Amino acid sequence: MKLVIFGLTVSSSWGNGHATLWRGLIRALAGRGAQVVFFERDVPYYARHRDLPALPQGELVLYADWADVAERARAETASADAVMVTSYCPDGRAAARLATEHGRRSVFYDMDTPVTLARLAAGETVDYLPAEGLGGFDLVLSYTGGEALIRLEHDLGARRALPLYGHVDPNHHRPGAPDPRYACDLSYLGTYAADRQPAVNALFAEPARLRPRQRFLLGGSGYDDAFPWSSNIYFLDHVAPPEHAAFFASSRLTLNVTRRDMAQMGYCPSGRLFEAAACGCPILTDTWEGLDLFFEPGREILTATDTQGALAALDLDPGDLAAIARAARARTLDEHTSDHRAAELLRMLEASPAPPRDLEEA
The missing domain is CATH 3.40.50.2000 (Glycogen Phosphorylase B;)
Structure with a gap:
């Protein structure tokens, strides 16, 4: 064809x-x-x-x-x-x-x-x-x-x-050795969007403020001085696709935040969800109707609606996070590849x- x-x-x-x-x-x-x-x-x-x-x-x-x-x-x-x-x-x-x-x-x-x-x-x-x-x-x-x-x-x-x-293309997104450039407790990869920013503040910026000894990594274009920066938030204005695997593989946990119009309509999985899962990184996401069509909340993916939920995810035992990451990767390879x-x-x-x-x- x-x-x-x-x-x-x-x-x-x-x-x-x-x-x-x-x-x-x-x-x-x-x-x-x-x-x-x-x-x-x-x-x-x-x-x-x-x-x-x-x-x-x-x-x-x-x-x-x-x-x-x-x-x-x-x-x-x-x-x-x-x-x-x-x-x-x-x-x-x-x-x-x-x-x-x-x-x-x-x-x-x-x-x-x-x-x-x-x-x-x-x-x-x-x-x-x-x-x-x-x-x-x-x-x-x-x-x-x-x-x-x-x-x-x-x-x-x-x-x-x-x-x-x-x-996701699993040939380019797969588990690998952590890269010190991207090592962090919580990462977020996404361009700036005004409608997404309240959730980014609640699930990323505010946890960073409350956990000054933990490292937070933000990657994406469009952010400026209006963002609520903390000294423990590290910033990359662009992470090229060849670096995505290392970015996710080096994150203890990564965050997904959905555009407001998409979240309201539901059934809207970002490609970043599948990329992170394929790289073996546990995912924390906001919630929307239809999420369970792609990942099972609590077993394959973590969800949060506020800062306390994000902090609870950061406090999970490493073994629990690893189990969630393995389950999400298996689901992704079974159902959500580019092929x-x-x-x-x-x-x-x-x-x-x-x-x-x-x-x-x-």
Whole structure:
């Protein structure tokens, strides 16, 4: 199968969660015989932080302007078995027209569904969505399940909405020797988000203030002097994907905090959950509906809603933390790898009808 993707970015992991997911999924798709061509607009902020200039298992097409690549895009679409447009694609509307009018199978993959729906509810223009909604696509996929799927069909006219959840590539995320650079009692890896900050304060910053003899490690872009820093919080403004395994393997415990809109909708596992689990690191997370679909709270993952809950997790016996980490890693390898998601995606594409379209016109 040949899959053409018009997305946000695969070449830079800076400040976004899309790139790492695509790298693992594309590698797994290639392992199953699929050919992938990924179109990405070459924007300055990703160019400055590009950590994957070429796709080893696919083809990356970087372009400065849609007009410069339109002819190439039409040619790739004409020869593809499926054409996918993702949320936050800078040229989403132009790519959607191409996919729905000329693609053999057209797919929209919303990797930010709760954010998309919240923006629409607030009356904002979401420029990566077609103005007429999602009814023109043969299949709509969502990074978030549950109510999000109903809303995509009811509010945006999707004919068929299915989940394609996060995942991890265990070839790149696995247990390893601790690295002194990342050694800590509690780590948190995530870019700054205003809606996430109250939970980060309660579950990370406040425990750090109350436990001055313990070491806390924060990795991610966008943090400034307004963050409630303590002398025992150590900061890295970017942790590149090749360093994620060492980051998690060196943490006694790591924290996951979910964006507000995603947590309210539920069924929204971050890729960081699966990365940390695959690296054998015990996880503390905020709670949301559907969490138990992916990990069993108390046995495979720890949860907290306030500072006291986070402190209780930090006080657990090392043996108990190790048992939770082992159980989470086993669950992840059994159900949540990039290869599992690649197999799901290929099954969904093969089962999706391919209505006749005028490919010659493309």
